[in-house]
Amino acid sequence: MRRMSIAARSVIATLALLGGFTLSLGAQTAVPTPDQLDQLLAPVALYPDSLLAQITTASTNPQEILDVDNWLQQNQGLTGTALTDAAEKAGFDPPFIALVNFPDVLEMMAEHVDDYAAIGAAFTADQGAVAASIQRLRARAYAAGAMRTNEQQTVVVQQPATGQTVYVIQPTNPQVVYVPVYDPRAVYVGPAPGVVLTAPLVTFGTGIGIGFLLVDRPWGWGGWGWNWGSRRAYYNHVIWVGWGNPYRPPLLWYAPRPIIWSQRPGYGGNWGYRPPHYLPPRPGTRPPGYSRPPYGPGNRPGYRPPPPAKPGTPATPGRPGTNPPSTGQPGGRPPSGGLPGGKPPSGGQPGTNPPSGGRPARPGTNPPSAGQPGTNPASGGRPSRPGTNPPSTGKPGTNPPSGGKPGTNPPGQGRPNRNPPSTGQPGTNPPSKGQPGTNPPSGGKPGNNPPSKDQPGGNAPSKDRPNSNRRSSDPGGSDSQKSATPKPE
Numbered sequence: 001m002r003r004m005s006i007a008a009r010s011v012i013a014t015l016a017l018l019g020g021f022t023l024s025l026g027a028q029t030a031v032p033t034p035d036q037l038d039q040l041l042a043p044v045a046l047y048p049d050s051l052l053a054q055i056t057t058a059s060t061n062p063q064e065i066l067d068v069d070n071w072l073q074q075n076q077g078l079t080g081t082a083l084t085d086a087a088e089k090a091g092f093d094p095p096f097i098a099l100v101n102f103p104d105v106l107e108m109m110a111e112h113v114d115d116y117a118a119i120g121a122a123f124t125a126d127q128g129a130v131a132a133s134i135q136r137l138r139a140r141a142y143a144a145g146a147m148r149t150n151e152q153q154t155v156v157v158q159q160p161a162t163g164q165t166v167y168v169i170q171p172t173n174p175q176v177v178y179v180p181v182y183d184p185r186a187v188y189v190g191p192a193p194g195v196v197l198t199a200p201l202v203t204f205g206t207g208i209g210i211g212f213l214l215v216d217r218p219w220g221w222g223g224w225g226w227n228w229g230s231r232r233a234y235y236n237h238v239i240w241v242g243w244g245n246p247y248r249p250p251l252l253w254y255a256p257r258p259i260i261w262s263q264r265p266g267y268g269g270n271w272g273y274r275p276p277h278y279l280p281p282r283p284g285t286r287p288p289g290y291s292r293p294p295y296g297p298g299n300r301p302g303y304r305p306p307p308p309a310k311p312g313t314p315a316t317p318g319r320p321g322t323n324p325p326s327t328g329q330p331g332g333r334p335p336s337g338g339l340p341g342g343k344p345p346s347g348g349q350p351g352t353n354p355p356s357g358g359r360p361a362r363p364g365t366n367p368p369s370a371g372q373p374g375t376n377p378a379s380g381g382r383p384s385r386p387g388t389n390p391p392s393t394g395k396p397g398t399n400p401p402s403g404g405k406p407g408t409n410p411p412g413q414g415r416p417n418r419n420p421p422s423t424g425q426p427g428t429n430p431p432s433k434g435q436p437g438t439n440p441p442s443g444g445k446p447g448n449n450p451p452s453k454d455q456p457g458g459n460a461p462s463k464d465r466p467n468s469n470r471r472s473s474d475p476g477g478s479d480s481q482k483s484a485t486p487k488p489e
Contacts, residue, residue, distance in 0.1 A: 045137035059120030094219035104283035131231035144190030152178035
């Protein structure tokens with residue numbers, strides 16, 4: 001009884017392990033709708049039939065996609081028959097034994113493994129739905145003029161039954177396969193009316209010789225394809241129903257992530273839709289010595305588009321989410337270090353305005369005015385100290401400097417913080433010969449108003465000439481006192 005109990009436990013544990021393994025590979029991925037399936041298959045629907053049958057059957061085991069792609073990184077020195085034999089000895093499933101000769105295709109599948117996991121789930125659930133999606137996409141590409149016979153591949157249009165059209169794609173040279181390269185946003189809609197294409201919508205990479213794959217083996221190239229009448233893929237000349245001795249991953253770490261359908265062309269069946277930040281998944285040419293860290297739990301593959309820009313921040317072309325430099329035009333946002341309102345860093349002093357000509361100014365300074373609204377003009381073209389106002393130009397209602405006390409206006413026409421000599425104009429103050437920024441006592445010259453010691457920014461009576469040149473309350477400034485001001489000698 002004890003032996004039977006141990007044996008029963010072993011059987012139960014084995015069945016639980018196998019059941020969990022099957023569940024983890026397939027049941028985690030939801031079966032996509034027909035429109036979603038078109039979105040998933042759009043990047044590969046124009047591939048040759050045999051290659052497409054290998055891709056769809058390989059997608060039923062997304063963990064194996066990642067494992068085989070990692071294995072290829074470790075065996076870059078192998079090619080042709082040696083590479084195929086090594087893959088067979090590694091215990092990979094038949095489609096991968098053939099696909100190792102298309103490393104760029106496998107790398108593309110690994111980078112977008114979530115999409116291919118969804119394709120595999122749909123293929124396992126209903127091969128007919130996958131076949132119908134492929135034919136829908138090919139019909140669109142043929143109508144758009146993107147899919148035609150050429151030196152690389154042959155397109156055959158068949159009508160096996162009334163009202164049914166089938167598009168078959170095969171290599172023009174049976175021993176050389178060219179992988180098509182195209183943008184799903186273009187090939188399924190064609191050019192706009194009146195637009196003449198100057199370049200083909202579908203191009204091809206370097207041809208891959210498959211003479212060594214044309215063998216009578218389960219993974220041999222001639223055993224792959226589609227029965228479009230019954231809408232089934234076949235492997236080793238028979239309809240695919242699974243693998244007799246499937247590959248067992250040494251570590252099952254992949255888990256599918258949700259697919260954001262709005263980030264792919266064909267969203268909602270609209271092939272004129274242009275998803276933001278979309279990059280077409282396409283196989284490239286690996287340079288010699290291509291290397292990357294192995295995919296694993298700490299290095300999960302999968303392209304993720306950049307996050308959308310924050311509300312209210314315009315994005316510059318090519319760099320989403322950034323703010324362009326200010327050009328000084330009204331409504332433009334200068335570089336502001338993330339502060340709301342578009343204010344530049346000002347050393348902690350409020351009230352400064354950003355530069356308006358493209359060159360950065362010192363923190364807290366006011367740039368020269370360019371006649372644009374909202375900026376403060378600087379005198380003499382040179383910046384003044386932070387928090388100061390431009391000098392008086394003699395206009396009515398302005399106040400002369402008052403020795404640097406709060407609320408005063410800076411000097412103008414010269415270096416920052418220095419007062420230029422008086423030019424004899426009413427309302428201006430000559431510079432002090434000893435202490436910069438102070439006003440000397442009146443020397444009897446007309447129009448020179450010393451600073452008040454009681455009220456900042458005001459004009460007190462002169463100590464030398466009492467009650468002379470007191471500023472009128474008239475907003476006109478010194479104009480109302482011209483009759484009381486003696487003429488200069």
